[in-house]
Amino acid sequence: MFNKIIKLAHKKCSKLEFPENGLQFYEVVVKHASRNAAPAPAPVTITAPAVAPANSDSQNPSPAVPPSNSTVIEPLRDVDESEHRALILQKIQGCCLLCDFSDTVDSVNERETKRQTLEELIETIHSGSFGFSENQEDLINMVSVNIFRCPPPSPHGTEYLEPEEEDRYLDPSWPHLQLVYDILLRYVVSPEIDVKTSKRYIDHVFVTKLIDLFDSEDMREREYLKNILHRIYGKYMGLRPFIRNAINDVFYRFVFETQRHSGISELLEIHASIINGFALPMKEEHRQFLIRTLIPLHKPKSISFYHEQLTHCVVQFVEKDNRLADPVIKGMLKYWPVSNSRKEVLFLGELELVLEAAQCTDSLRCIASLFRQIGRCLSSSQFQVAERAFFLWSNEYFVSLVAQNRNVILPVIFEALENNMKGHWSRVVQGLTANVRKMFLEMDTELFEVCQRQYIEKEAKTIELEEKRELTWEKLEAEAAQALREDIVN
Structure with a gap:
């Protein structure tokens, strides 16, 4: 019975084929999530639920079907060397079976069985007796079946909001996904892997789908993806x-x-x-x-x-x-x-x-346009913006830049400085303004006085234009009132 189950799983998990079209992109640099060393695994039970093949339709895998029966596979350390490779292959194929994490009762045994199997595979990889070159096709198939999946809809809709620490999304399948990502990372960095051979599996389609996963809202997954993709970039020059x-x-x-x-x-x-x-x-x-x-x-x-x-x-x-x-x-x-x-x-x-x-x-x-924008920030009514703009003058290089280009910069920002001194509501901003004015005055007194005269002349012209505008409106109002009285009389 067990042999039939394994053959069925092997057929279901045959070599993946991914379409070239309709793919998205994503990416990550991984920080390993800490995990205590697992104890020596007990005999593992491999179940055989139905598995959707990992092809172009595997983006929406159907939930795993509860198993009808199970078979016990003994740990790898308990078998002879002649049976070692066959047993590794059986365990890899057994890990292709997807568990239903929405079911909190019926699938507990299957989830625990798969977790123990994945941990045993990692232990075997760590011991150096796994044989990546012999099992890489089945291994990549298993990894693809587990990680390439349709993400759940975002609770924030189309707008991205940074959730609070306690509200961050945590993928319920992470106990399995973390182990699968760990296996993939060890595969990518393994010196045993020949780049020319592994390019058949770590190809454009695989990388595209890997980048797609970067939109995961689980930051733990994004960290693993970041590390894995970075290692792939460093190892596979052609990609x-x-x-x-x-x-x-x-x-x-x-x-x-x-x-x-x-x-x-x-x-x-x-x-x-x-x-x-x-x-x-x-x-x-x-x-x-x-x-x-x-x-x-x-x-x-x-x-x-x-x-x-x-x-x-x-x-x-x-x-x-x-x-x-x-x-x-x-x-x-x-x-x-x-x-x-x-x-x-x-x-x-x-x-x-x-x-x-x-x-x-x-x-x-672009010195003039740059400091024209900085001048607007200096006179901003939002005190945080104004303070941050004035703090630029605490940078020695920025001050040297201003000194070298003072003939262009001071005429541009002088009006903002004077307006701050006259009426900015924040005393802190007024104090910072006074310090910058003093700096310019000491830097080039003649230029400062020229700018001051130009500012006074501009203010006088502005007041004169305002008075003319008021007189014009008063004249128009008087004429309108006169016309209205004439209409009433007539």
């Missing part, structure tokens, strides 16, 4: 351009279509390590990635959830080639927030890092 393009597709879809994706920060972490390895002079492909992909990522409202990783990527580009500071700043000004003060504070912090990384003002051709 590198494809992986970069696949990640770009995720970013494009996120920015211009969905505005929702759970794994953007993890994908950016992977790209940060990729950017770190770029050789100089930088290829045009990489420059275009910065301009067409990373800069538009400043547009979404949910930028706060991945801004730290995005900033790291952008700053690395500028550090490698300071001429890129100019297009980066122009792109940030294009997407500068109008009414989102939290996002504006993030932009100011990133701007400071970009300017510090550039360490060169010769390539900056």
Whole structure:
């Protein structure tokens, strides 16, 4: 009876075939979830529920059917070497059977049996007696059946909201998924695996589906995916351009279509390590990635959830080639927030890092437009934005940049400084304004006085125009009243 069950499972879990069309993309850098060493496993019971084949329709696997009977397979350490490989194959095929985690009673034994089997496979891999090269096709099939699945609908709908710590989504099948991901990670990093042979299994379709999983709301899964994909990128040289393009597709879809994706920060972490390895002079492909992909990522409202990783990527580009500071700043000004003060504070912090990384003002051709925006931030009624803008002057490089370009910068921001001194509601902002005015005055007294005279003249003209406007309205009102009286008389 057992042999029939194993043959049935083997047929169901034959080599996977994935369609080229209709695929999405995702990505991750993994931090191992801690797990205590499992005790020596007891004899394992392998059941044989019906399993949907892992083909193009396996994105929506049907729930596992409760088993009708079971057979006991003894632990690997209790068999002769001649039977070792056959028993490993049986256990791999047994792990292709999907358990129903929505059933809290009837499937307990099956779930525990599969967990013990997966742990025994990991123990065998760790001991070095697994034989990756002999079992890699069946192993990848088993991994694919377990991890390539249809994710549950998001409880937040189309808008991405960062959940509270206690409300984070935890996949109920994680006790199995973690072990499967552990097996996949050990397979990818194993020196026993020949890259030329394994490319038949770790191919474009497999990587595409792996990137799709980055939209998982379970952060534990995203961490494993990040680590695995990063190792694949490092080991499989031929897949590198494809992986970069696949990640770009995720970013494009996120920015211009969905505005929702759970794994953007993890994908950016992977790209940060990729950017770190770029050789100089930088290829045009990489420059275009910065301009067409990373800069538009400043547009979404949910930028706060991945801004730290995005900033790291952008700053690395500028550090490698300071001429890129100019297009980066122009792109940030294009997407500068109008009414989102939290996002504006993030932009100011990133701007400071970009300017510090550039360490060169010769390539900056957008000084005037940049400080025109900084001037608006200085006079912002939102005190956090105004304070963050003034804190730029605590950066030594920023002060040196201002000193070198004071003839352009001071006329642009002088009005904002004077308006703050006259009527900003925050005393802290007024004090910071006084410090910056004093700095400019000591830096170039003549220029400061010229700007002050121009400001006074502009104020006088503004008052004169306002008086003329009031006189014009009074004249119009008088004429209208006169016309109304004449109409009444007539």
